[in-house]
Amino acid sequence: MQWVFNAIIRYKNFLLFLFLFNLGLIISGKQSDYHSSKIAKTSLAISGFIHQPFEQLNSYFNLVDENKRLAKENNTLKSLVLERFNQAEVLSLEEQNIAGPQYYSLPAKIIRNSFTQSRNILLIDKGSSNSIAKEMGVIGPKGIIGIVNQTSENYASVLSILYRDLKINAKFKKSNIFGSLFWLGENPNEMQLADIASINSVEVGDTLVTGGMSSYFPEGIPIGTVKSFELPENGAYYDINVALFNNMTDLEYVYVIGNKNRREIIELLEREP
Amino acid sequence: MIPYYTRFFAIAFVLLILQILVFDHIDLFNYSNPAIYLIILITYRLDLDQFGFIAIGFFTGLFLDLLTQSPGAHSLAGVSIAFLRPAISRFALGANFNQSNALSESTLWSNRMLYIFLMIVVHQFIFSMIIYFNMTHLWTIIKHTLANTLFSFVLITATLTLFQRKT
Numbered sequence: 482m483q484w485v486f487n488a489i490i491r492y493k494n495f496l497l498f499l500f501l502f503n504l505g506l507i508i509s510g511k512q513s514d515y516h517s518s519k520i521a522k523t524s525l526a527i528s529g530f531i532h533q534p535f536e537q538l539n540s541y542f543n544l545v546d547e548n549k550r551l552a553k554e555n556n557t558l559k560s561l562v563l564e565r566f567n568q569a570e571v572l573s574l575e576e577q578n579i580a581g582p583q584y585y586s587l588p589a590k591i592i593r594n595s596f597t598q599s600r601n602i603l604l605i606d607k608g609s610s611n612s613i614a615k616e617m618g619v620i621g622p623k624g625i626i627g628i629v630n631q632t633s634e635n636y637a638s639v640l641s642i643l644y645r646d647l648k649i650n651a652k653f654k655k656s657n658i659f660g661s662l663f664w665l666g667e668n669p670n671e672m673q674l675a676d677i678a679s680i681n682s683v684e685v686g687d688t689l690v691t692g693g694m695s696s697y698f699p700e701g702i703p704i705g706t707v708k709s710f711e712l713p714e715n716g717a718y719y720d721i722n723v724a725l726f727n728n729m730t731d732l733e734y735v736y737v738i739g740n741k742n743r744r745e746i747i748e749l750l751e752r753e754p
Numbered sequence: 755m756i757p758y759y760t761r762f763f764a765i766a767f768v769l770l771i772l773q774i775l776v777f778d779h780i781d782l783f784n785y786s787n788p789a790i791y792l793i794i795l796i797t798y799r800l801d802l803d804q805f806g807f808i809a810i811g812f813f814t815g816l817f818l819d820l821l822t823q824s825p826g827a828h829s830l831a832g833v834s835i836a837f838l839r840p841a842i843s844r845f846a847l848g849a850n851f852n853q854s855n856a857l858s859e860s861t862l863w864s865n866r867m868l869y870i871f872l873m874i875v876v877h878q879f880i881f882s883m884i885i886y887f888n889m890t891h892l893w894t895i896i897k898h899t900l901a902n903t904l905f906s907f908v909l910i911t912a913t914l915t916l917f918q919r920k921t
Contacts, residue, residue: 494804498837501812505833508819509826509884516825519887 522633529592529604529636536592536606540733547733554622584699586736587611589619592636596729599666601641603627605735608635618697618738623726624704625649626735628697637737643669643729651704652692656681659692662704662723669729671708674721683710683719696746698738758799766794766814774821777909786901788909789878791818795835796873796910800843801854804836811836824885831881835873842872870911875903 489496510517540547589611593604607613609632617629619639627639628647640647643664651662651674660676677683687707693700708724740746773791780787794814798807815832818824843851846869847861857866882895882902 494808494837497805497808498833501808501833502830505812505815505826505830507826508816508829512819512823513825516884516887 518631521631525604525631525636525638526633529606529608529633532593532604533606536590540590543733550622551734583741585739585741586620587613587739589613589637589735589737591732591735594730594732595641596643596669599645601643602630603639603641603732605637605639605737606635607737608632608637610634612739613637613737614739616697616743617740618699618702619735620698620702620738621727621732621735623728625691625698625702626727626729626732629737641729642672642725649698649704650692650694651689653683654688654690654701659694660721662689670725672705672723672725674707674723675718677719677721679712679717679719681719683707683721685709689723696740696743699740762794762798766791766810769794770814770817773818778822782905786898786905788906789874789881789902790906790909790913792835792874792877792906793910793913795832795839795877796870797857797914799854800839800847800852800857804840807839808833808836827881827884830884831877834880835877838876839873842876843869846872867911870914871903871907874906874910875899878902878906 506520510520587607589605589607591603592606595601595603603619603626605613605619613629613632615629615632619626619629625642627641627644629637630640631638642649642662643666645664645666648661648663650659652659658677658681660674662672662674664672674689685707689704689706691698691700691702691704703726705723705725708722710719710721712719769791773789777788777790782788791814795811798810811832811834812829815827815829818828819826822828840851847865850861853860857869878899879895882898886895
């Protein structure tokens with residue numbers, strides 16, 4: 482114990498310097514958005530650098546499970562392609578090439594998952610050098626996962642949908658009723674859906690998909706099913722619990738969704754008075 | 755006889771106010787502003803404990819940061835220069851680097867100038883680095899550092915010579 486105090490007294494100048502320097506950096510971040518984003522970027526690069534080797538080791542042991550999962554996903558995609566193929570024969574050539582696909586996807590791998598905090602942030606191993614940019618949507622094999630928050634050269638941080646204050650536009654698959662999906666911060670498999678008016682009919686087991694009202698996700702990406710719901714007395718809106726399709730505690734490979742028209746959409750929204 | 759710290763803080767306060775109200779608006783060639791408040795950190799007695807000096811370096815900077823809305827650059831540069839000062843003074847002033855009279859006539863004129871110059875250039879370099887916060891602008895940072903250093907150096911040495919106490 483004695484040597485701890487001795488060391489503190491011996492290096493007190495250096496410790497004070499470190500303490501005040503960090504305080505200064507915090508002030509920098511608070512005062513200027515540029516500095517705070519720069520600091521966040523640096524810390525992201527460092528944390529990605531630290532987490533990657535562990536994740537690589539870990540993923541080696543999960544290869545069998547992961548292979549099965551990929552085979553299943555491939556199968557689903559294959560059936561989708563076949564469906565598309567049948568449609569393509571019906572459509573004329575001009576109709577098929579009206580515009581290129583609006584959305585494109587980039588594969589990435591989660592190198593740090595988090596689901597125990599009230600504001601969870603994930604790390605993926607692709608960054609600005611892989612043309613990943615802020616505010617792109619991230620989806621997994623079964624449904625949505627989050628939104629890219631910050632990028633460095635080789636890594637990006639993703640706001641998980643398990644992030645309090647994050648609201649996601651969602652709708653029922655069977656109808657076009659929109660609501661907003663949010664997380665209360667408790668169970669990582671369960672989210673809440675709000676703003677569904679009581680004149681609509683809701684049933685347990687209804688499937689929810691993303692609505693096309695935001696530019697993060699394309700319309701129709703699966704989210705989950707209605708687990709339970711209730712109508713508060715004198716309430717005009719349902720309280721709906723949603724069970725997620727994705728197991729947010731076990732994520733490995735994800736896809737980052739880019740929207741080619743995103744800039745156009747944002748410009749248009751900003752131009753509105 | 756006024757106690758050292760009372761006099762020191764009074765002078766520091768006056769210099770900081772002057773810095774904000776006058777010297778930050780000089781904009782020589784639309785480019786350079788002198789950091790006259792560095793006199794506080796340069797003339798703080800070299801024989802006193804460094805622990806307090808680091809805190810002083812930080813809080814002078816913080817004072818300026820809060821009043822000029824700068825992104826923490828003054829406090830970071832101030833605390834760094836306070837931490838680095840023993841190294842600079844040992845290099846520039848030689849054997850009596852931690853004597854109370856190290857900055858008086860007892861030290862060679864060239865050594866004192868070297869000490870002042872180094873203090874300013876290191877401070878300004880750290881300051882510009884934090885203002886730009888991006889290594890791709892290194893050349894701009896260096897240009898700014900040199901311009902501000904020269905301007906500050908002329909003003910600070912002139913001020914120190916004017917107010918030097920006769921021994």
